[in-house]
Amino acid sequence: MNFKLSLMMAFLALFSFTNLNAQKKAQSFTVTKVINAPIDEVWAVVGEDYGAIANSHPAIVNSDYINGSLKAGEGAERVCNFNDSGTRYLHEKQINYNPESYTFKNQVFQAGKFPVDPDYTYAIYKLEAVDAQTTKFTFDMNYRTSPAFMGGMMKGKFKRLIEDYAIAIEHHVKTGEAVNKDNFKSIKKQQSTR
Numbered sequence: 001m002n003f004k005l006s007l008m009m010a011f012l013a014l015f016s017f018t019n020l021n022a023q024k025k026a027q028s029f030t031v032t033k034v035i036n037a038p039i040d041e042v043w044a045v046v047g048e049d050y051g052a053i054a055n056s057h058p059a060i061v062n063s064d065y066i067n068g069s070l071k072a073g074e075g076a077e078r079v080c081n082f083n084d085s086g087t088r089y090l091h092e093k094q095i096n097y098n099p100e101s102y103t104f105k106n107q108v109f110q111a112g113k114f115p116v117d118p119d120y121t122y123a124i125y126k127l128e129a130v131d132a133q134t135t136k137f138t139f140d141m142n143y144r145t146s147p148a149f150m151g152g153m154m155k156g157k158f159k160r161l162i163e164d165y166a167i168a169i170e171h172h173v174k175t176g177e178a179v180n181k182d183n184f185k186s187i188k189k190q191q192s193t194r
Contacts, residue, residue: 025148026120029159031139033166037173039129042137043102045173046125050094051078056172057165058184066091073097102127108143120144137166167191 035042045056050072051065060080069076074097082088091110098104108121124140139162145151168179171187179187 025151026142026144027151027155028140028142029155029162030141031159031162031166033137033163033170034130035135035137035166035170035173036133037135037170038133039102039127039135041173042127042135042169043099045169046127046137047097047099047102047104048072050076053078053080054180055178056169058168058179058181058187059161059164061180115146115150117144117146137169139166164188 048071049055051063051069054060054063057063057080059082061082061084063078063080065071065076066079067077069078072094074095076094076097078092078094080090080092082090089111090108093107093109094104095107096103096105103124103126106123106125107118108116108123109118110116111121121143123142124138126138126140128136128138130136141158141162143151143158145154164184167188168184170191171177172179177183
């Protein structure tokens with residue numbers, strides 16, 4: 001009996017250490033931006049127009065719903081292409097979709113050839129009304145790569161990509177103009193002079 005108990009305790013200790021080690025390898029960052037637009041207008045772009053993220057993300061060439069998804073909502077899936085050939089892409093799924101609270105979890109299943117672990121790779125989108133004409137956009141990213149050191153090396157680049165996305169969201173919401181790599185430089189410059 002003592003041997004079984006000792007064996008079980010050793011297994012639990014090993015499992016706890018392994019789980020703790022796995023958690024340490026995950027990277028995270030948060031981007032927030034106050035957007036000068038009503039919360040429903042911002043939600044229409046980030047929450048409801050989920051498949052058309054290419055209209056509000058300067059690094060995404062094209063995007064669309066996949067796997068039978070026709071609109072945003074629980075379980076909706078999209079693919080986001082970062083190049084015309086489709087070799088650099090994200091396959092994502094909208095879960096915990098809550099339009100009343102203006103939030104959802106964006107699970108990343110595949111990132112082209114980039115080695116992400118889908119169990120640890122996701123973003124939480126959240127909008128909060130500051131007032132009737134202003135919205136706080138929060139993007140909490142969590143990700144894990146294999147090998148783990150790649151995640152640390154890429155963290156700054158990933159964060160800048162999302163910071164640019166937040167700027168592009170505001171422009172798209174306010175003007176209706178699709179944002180792309182060709183017009184984003186001038187859009188970003190305009191925002192920085194405000």
